[in-house]
Amino acid sequence: MTTPIIDVKDISVGFTAKSGATLPILRNIDLTVSEGESVGIVGESGSGKSTLALAAMGFLKRGLRLLDGSVAFRGKDMFSLTRTELEKIRGGEIALIPQNSGQSLTPTMRIGAQLIEALRLHSSVPASEHVTKAIELLGQVRLPDPKAILSRFPHELSGGQQQRVAVAMALAGEPHALLLDEPTTGLDVTTQAHILELLRDIAHERNMAMVYVSHDLGAIARVCDRVVVMYAGEVVLEGTTRQVLKNPAHPYARGLLASIPRLADHHLPLALDGRPPVPGGVAAGCSFVDRCALVKHRCRVERPGLAALPDGELARCFYADKTAEVSLAGLGVVPVELESRGTPALQLDALSISYHQPGLLNKLLGRAETRVATVDDIDITVCRGETLGLVGESGSGKSTILKSVAGLLPPAGGKMTVAGGKTLAPVVDNRPPDHLRSIQLIFQNPDDSLNPRQTIAEILEQPLRLYFGLTGQDLYDRSVEILNRVRLGGHYLDRLPSQLSGGEKQRVAIARAFAADPELVLCDEVTSALDVSVQAAVLDLLNELKEKHGTTYIFVSHDLAVVKVLSDRVAVLYQGRLCEIGPSNQVYASPSHPYTEVLLGAVLEPDPDTAPTLSADDIVELSPPARGCPFQRRCPRKIGSICDSETPPWHRLDSGHAIRCHHKIDDLAAAQVVAVVE
């Protein structure tokens, strides 16, 4: 048994609070990584995973300090080295690929300069060959036209390109170990899949040890051999990827896995109630007591140690073996399907939206704008009681469409109609009160969508007073009732948003929307900013509200599994144009539009036995093409010039499923069956 390359022994890291007490961020962590091994560190916000990864490099953020234990890298104690010694090791023997490369690359230095700096510091390549080597590195991370990129500045690159540059920079020193801190957060689904494949290949080719920190179990499944699950600053479960993901032996890990929506599911993911304890909030006993289904008296008084299980896993739970008995399957709620009645709740005809305002000069001269519209040619009908999902990546226009329906962004062309055949005025200012009340919008980021200076009571007061004229006691009673509906107690009324967690804030935002008794609720990536376990609770809530009130939803998300589970019908958008629309189980199955096929192929399931299919290239599109099919530049099934010049026709299949492609449906179906088989 060779010495591990990274050996973290019983470390505890903490900070001194204003009150003077020492609060821990990490408690008694042991972690070993052998050469060539890939270990995943999984946890949600507040678990301490990033702190642990950075500690492996001997680095602690300002304000934190090492309370106990040691970190050894290749036998050297990282916390007792001098600064010069650390500078040699960091970047040279162990390198970091950061979370947000856009912010981690120095804005005033060109890419080439930053790469060459890494080469100069840590590689043995002679100065005269630095440029050649830099180009080679960029090629290894599969960046097109590396020579041009050398002279660019970081802000000129897209998110995916920046991340690849970060990988190249990390490889420059030919390190023995790589640390990756959520390297694919914020990237599109397809980009994410590409980068992960790249990382996987690199790790295998060079036999590098890898520590991969993430909250995304799908990514971990793809890349890691072993997994460590963290909760509230502790390791709660450790084992091989297969063991942890297929049959987790800790209640938290089990809950976490159950709360991830999967493409094959027909039910909603299982919500995990409550939230993780704050640093220093665990007095005695297990940190998971408040949320555990198996909790017994012993758990509250005694802190469980990390015990070995017969199959080699390590679990911090007294009842780990019982956990295995709790089944993961079939516990979630099946989303309600309402019978649609009457006229459609919303109809969009040939809707076209443009962010670009004609310049003053052009307006004066009456010149027509030749810019291509951001969103174009949208024909969608949403029936009452239905949930329509809108999927697409960045630039797909899905949020833009919601904004127009909400009346915040007037469309450039087309018509919007609501129930009863009435036309929906393009801007809020021109809408009658009834329309204003019946269409409500929920935003992505709850930190931003609630006024920080208003109490929850005031936030809820606004729609209640505006639409129903409630005051005084009536207002209060109704506010409490609405809060209860979103499973928050009346005592939340006099709190400020800053006192609530992310999940609670989003529930308040939902409560605010439902306070208006709306007919149509627009959800703009409402779960994307939340932790996975919290996400499940919000989805559950949305489903319950729909069941009670018969609300129609338009649900926008980039997460395909979430959309599938919640939606009755799904529309797939690319660069602001519709590609495919239909009942969700049909859209997600074959035959599909080529873009849908690419999207579905790129999804990472938290299952080590699955692998994504990467068919389209990872190109960034700046704007939609002026003519022809929007997917023409990336389509792996492109026919030829017809795709560039002519708008593809709609093929309508049964039950409202429609695909827009120049291919014949049968051809697509046949080709896609072949692909699956392969």
Added chain:
Amino acid sequence: MLRMLIRRLFLGAVTVAIVSLIIFSGVELLPGDACTAFLEREAKGKLLENCREAQGLNRPAIERYVEWAASAVQGDLGVSANGQKSISELVGDRLKNSLLLAACSLALGVPLSIFLGVVTGLWRDRPIDLTLSTLAIFAMTIPEFVSATVLILLFSIWLGWLPGIVLTPAHAPLSEFFPEILLPVLVLTMVMTAHILRMVRSSVIEVMAGDYVQMATLKGVPHWRIVFRHALPNALLPAINVVALTIAWLLGGVVVIEVVFNYPGLGRMMIDSISDRDLPVVQAIALIVATVYVGVNLSADLLTMIANPRLRTMHMRRK
């Protein structure tokens, strides 16, 4: 890039034009006119008529504005209220002297303040930072005339090292202003340094706590290289703007200093002409100062654009 430059120049010229309008209409709106103001109690009869004749006040306002603006562009600023002296001549010497004062203060103050700002930012909360920051607060908040007075008390009266008053006449060559110019420069530098230091300090602190500095540390880049190659080019970008603002402030603050030290510059001339109610001179000085201000801001804008890669490339990409 060239288009940006031309666009900025154009906007600068527009601003100066607007300023000239403001100045002119401001003066017009005051009760009375240049002559009644200047002559005060003697503003009647033949005296008044002659004065008005000389100043051309009998013509409509718009005509006078155009004429004034047009000749100003060519360098002729008209005649003073008593109709005797060409303003351009009067102003020439004074402007030169004030520029000397400003230039010396800038040459001393800007490098010093940037240096001190970086030092206090890098060693924040250590003794050197606490001392310098406290001193900066004092220098910044105490009115210039107070600092000037205190410094005169200290250096001129008690220690006798430097002269506390300027006796050199306005038209004297620049070299004759030393060593009298030292105390005024010291006061101006003190106040200027305080402002720039605080700003640079907070910028340095912000950048050093930022993501890309952390990344460079984790990349194994030696500390001092991080400071000079990664942090400072970013931290000092806003400094350009602050220096510009400080120069602008200088144009005003210099007035008080010139009065305290009896320095024969543009500022003192402004005070004197206001006291004398010599409105044409006031108008001319206002225009000069405003033009310098606009020019300085323009240069700062352009310099920022050149130094900040984000702004440089922004207009080239069609977003």
Added chain:
Amino acid sequence: MSIVSFLDKNKHFNRIILVLRDVMSRPSGAIGLTLVAAHLVLALISPLIVPYDYKAMNSALMLSGPDSAHWLGTDHVGRDVFTRVLLGGREALLVTGVATPIAVIWGGLVGIFFGLVGGRIDEVMMRVVDAFLSLPWILKMLVLIVTFGTGIEVLIPTLAFFYGIPVIRIARAATHDVVARDFVSAARARGHGRMSIIRRELLPNVLDTLMVEGAMRWSWMLLAFSSLSFLGFGVSPPTPDWGLMIADARGFMSFAPWGVLGPVIALSSLIIGINLTADALAKALGIDRAQKAPI
């Protein structure tokens, strides 16, 4: 029982207490607030506690040094310096105390208005504001003072007007920041009227910035006021004022420095106090202030 509106009133009061406590917990805030409070109290009660009449001239005692009868000595016409120092802040605090809120209110309203309106009008207006700001403050004010006189009925509007102009820029920038936030879009989408959005969403968030700015404005206005007095364009004799006193005593500094030191310490301590308070207030409210040169 209307819980909601009851909480409303309490909330404002509670917030003020919380902020004050935060300010006092910081060393800069504690020192600053104490200094300011001391000066305000002094300005109010000084006429009741001064030993002499500030006008009383005594030709026999001109420029005599500090002794038991005259703690800070006498000035060049025999008046008691200590008395005049105690009273010296009253006029300054009165004028600036009235002019500052006016400046912040009118500058804030205009800035918020243009921040909301946006578009061409906003751009044009900002050009005009920039042009205005390119003239040295002293010039602008002196022209008005010289034309209309130096009474407080001229000083207050003049100071309020000219010091309100930079507030326009600040209020506009703050408005832009807030308007971009989702909660404002949410309010718009709900169909709230413009005035309602301004009142409920915008103002509370912009007010913090304006308050800190107001504190800084006050200190700069005091600076300007005392500079004006120093130059002879502010307060008229024999009213005691620190700026004026420094101007008068300057000529005799070499042998009678106490005439200068008294007002210098008084004036400096007040302005420093306001600055420290503004700093602590900004930190307490979480506002990041870019350092700017005055006006």
